[in-house]
Amino acid sequence: MLLLLATAFTFGAGGSAYSAQSDSQIHQAEFSTIVFFVAFAVLTLLISFWAARRATSSSEYLTAGSSISAGQNGLAIAGDYMSAGAFLGLSGAIYASGLDGMFLAASYLASWPIVLFLVAEPLRRLGKYSFADVLTHKLRERSIRILAGASTLVIVSFYLVAQMVGAGELISLLFGIGYGPAVIMVGLLMIVFSTLGGMRAATWVQIIKAILMIGGSAMIATLVLARFGFNVSDLFRTAASNHPTGNKIMDIRGFAQDAVATLSLGIGILFGTAGLPHILMRFFTVSDERAARVSVFYATCLIGLFFAMLFVIGYGSIALLRGDATYANASGALFGGNNLAPIHLARAVGGSILAGFISAVAFATILAVVSGLLIAGASSAANDLVVGLSGRQLDERMRLRISRIAAMALGVLGILLGLACEGQNVAYLLALATAIAASANFPLLLLAIYWDGLTTRGAVAGGTFGLISSVVLTAMGPTIWSKVLGLGPAIFPYDSPALFTVPLTLFVCWAVSIAKAEPEEDWRLAQPAVAQYVESSNA
């Protein structure tokens, strides 16, 4: 019922905006846009209800009963990466400064082999609901689960911000309503969708959306190239002549200013993907290690294809939108923000129908990605934080209930953070989230899987250090300290602290672990969950 109300509210507001601003060229909700939006909303609604009927247990709600195939999971993982943050943010970054946006894309793609080689298979073998399951196989459960729960919630919150900013800008532009109401409406829809359908609904929406997103991007890229007679040289030449920096858009610029900052950002992305909770959750939805491995390969191919098309879309938007008063102001900034470059480009090359389709796909993207985020956060809250704090295992009914409450609470948090971060580049916000994941989760996961010497004390000390240091340094960096909080010059000079925090976290884990060995007996007594895992695996 709440979903229906939220949907009606969204499209009702859209309809009002359409009739009230029908003369505006950009800030209107065209009929085709509304049709596509309604179609997607109905489709997601149906999937939600279908999945909700099956989501009667926590394993079904949180991991779709581990019944997703490798191909489906590959598409869903790709869908997670083809988020609004990537689609809108990377295109916007290329539009604003050329190759800088593609540097981020290449970094994200390069992180997938790391995920495959280091964590995908062990995670599937040892985990059930969250990455903390892997840690607790050799470490004392309670403190590790509290730490893992806290870091997951922090990372999910950061990631949510990027999606909410993209969602707010998109809905605001399409329906001619304010950014604030747009964020609230989208947030309501997302809360209901994720609370109702769980992982199965999120996975199927991701699959459908990934197919539509690749199809839509291919359509835009083809139409852009057709404008230039499929001559890429002409496209680059026009883009360079339109951009104020000229030929420099063919090279990275912003990232070349400070090598340390770029290296830190790159390290954060490279290792951060292997620590992102909603990505790690995907490996629990397949049946075995082989499916986990193959799904990463499918995902990597699809993500590579998608980023290649973003390259054409980004340069196409420079070539076709800059200098066009319909889409950009005199200084070159796009109406509604540079993050909306692909939407404007779709309108420029394919008219309102393609723009409506792409907008609706972007909207479905936001729904699906945020649902995955909320479920990852909910899973961690129920299985890690509550179990860790209470010190007792939850029964099936209680775990499901806590998961759903946590999903709602995280949704509300996402709305509040989205409102606070209006105007930020979403691709950059994603990079900050991955930096925290790289510092707080990845070192623990790596050492827990590959180093027998890791002790609970070492993991807790290192993980706490990684989480606190990365969050504090990120908060004191230029984006949060200066731009979001407006507190003047940044205290920490780099946006991403990963270059410093990842090795330091590894060092703290190692130093504390070797300082005092953990008694084997102590470990055994503290591990009821291991026995439960082995028992269930054998069964």
Added chain:
Amino acid sequence: MQGASLHKTAEIVPLRSPANRLGALRFRLVLAMIVSYLAMMAFLIHSARHATQTIVLASDFSPAMIALASCMAFSVILTGLFVLVRHGD
């Protein structure tokens, strides 16, 4: 009851000790990926700072674009290679 307890303990120990040791293939592939990524990054920064020497006419793919594309292709190839090698597992 006692028997079930002993069974659990006997099963726990093997889980802990092997700890999924990093195989030689995995180690080399991870290293290859990290090195290629860092090389790409170093090249991009170098080419941007020496723009006059490295930037070609805007009508072609720039060296920086080729470096980025190579790194992206390498990521996909390495992933495929690993999946192929472990196909029988």
